[in-house]
Amino acid sequence: MTAPKLGDALATARLLFDRATLDAAIVRMAGDIRAAYADGEVPLFITVLNGGLPFAGQLGFALGELGLDLEFDYLHATRYRGQTSGSGLAWLHRPATPMRGRRVLLADDILDEGHTLLAVQQWCEDQGAAEVRIAVLAEKLHDRCVAGIRADHVGVQVPDAYVFGYGMDYHEQGRNLPAIYALGD
Template identity: 65%
Template sequence: MTRAPGSPPSLADAVANADVIHDRGTLEQAIDRMAVGIADDYAGSVPVYLTIMHGGMPFAAQLAFALGERGLDLEFDYLHATRYRGETSGGELVWKHRPATPLQGRRVLLVDDILDEGHTMAGIVAWCREQGASDVRIAALAVKVHGRCVPGVCADYAGVEVPDRYVFGYGMDFHEQGRNLPAIYALR
C-alpha cells in the first residue's frame, strides 16, 4: 500500500516488520509484581500519582487498579512534558501540562511507559523537586537496555527490559500510532 506524501508510515507495516518483545500476559504479570513493591513502600501514605502523558496512560491505569487491589489509595494528577513531539529523536523539553496538585511536602510517584535515556524524566524529576516534593520516585513499565542513561536517573520500579531498538505498543507510539496495542513490539 502506498502512503500519501506527509502521512505517517503504516502501523500495519510496522507490526509486520517487528518482533513481539513482551506480550500482554507478561506485561500484566510485571505490573502486578511492581504493585507489590510500590504498595509496600507507600503503605500508610497517599502519594501523588502523576501519569506522564500520553504514553504512560495505559500502564498507569492498570498499575493504579493493581495498587487499589492492594489497599493503596492514590491522589491522581497528570503531566505532559515531551522532547519528541511526534519525532523519533528528542529536542528541548516542552511542557504541555503541569500538574495542578500542590507537590510541597508530598511523596510523588511518576508513572510512564518507558525510561530510555532519561533526559525528559530528569527534567520532570527536577521540576517536582523544585515544587517541594519530599520524595520523587519513578515507575516505568519498560526500561531500555543501553549505556546512554542520564546519570542518576533510573526507575525505582521497573516492569520489563526492552532492547535498544525502536519499540512501540502498550503506550509507546510508532509515529503517534499504536499506543493501544496490547504488547510491546520492536522494529527489526
C-alpha cells in the same frame, strides 16, 4: 510525505512482551510499590502523558487492589513532538496538585535516555516534593542514560531498539496495542 503505517511495522515487528507478561509485571511492580508506601501515606500518583496512560491506568488499579489509595494528577511534557528524537522539553500541562511535602510517584511508559524523566523529577523536587519515585513499564537496555536518573520500579527491560505498543508509539500510532514490539529490519 505519507506517514508510515502501523500495519507495515507490525508485519515485520518482533513481539517482545505479550499482554499476560505485562499484566504479571505490573502486578509484581504494584506489590513492590505498595511496600514502599506501607506507612499509610497517600502518594500523589502522576501519569506522564501520552505514553504513560495505558500503564498508569493498569498500575493504579493493581495498587487499588492492594489497598493503596492514590491521589491522581498528570503532566504532559515532551521532547519528541511526534519525532524519534528531540532536544528541549516542552511542557503542555503541569500538575495542578501542590507537591510541597508530598511523596510523588511518577508513572511513565519507558525509561530510555531519561532526559524527560530527569527534567520532570527535578521539577517535582523544585515544587517541594518530599520524595519522587519513578515507575516505568519498560527500561531500555543501553549505556546512554543521562546521569542522575533511574527508575525505582521497572516492569520489563527491552533491547536497544525502536519499541512500540502499550503506550509507546510508532509515529503516533499503536499506543493502544496490548503488547510491546520491537521494530523489524
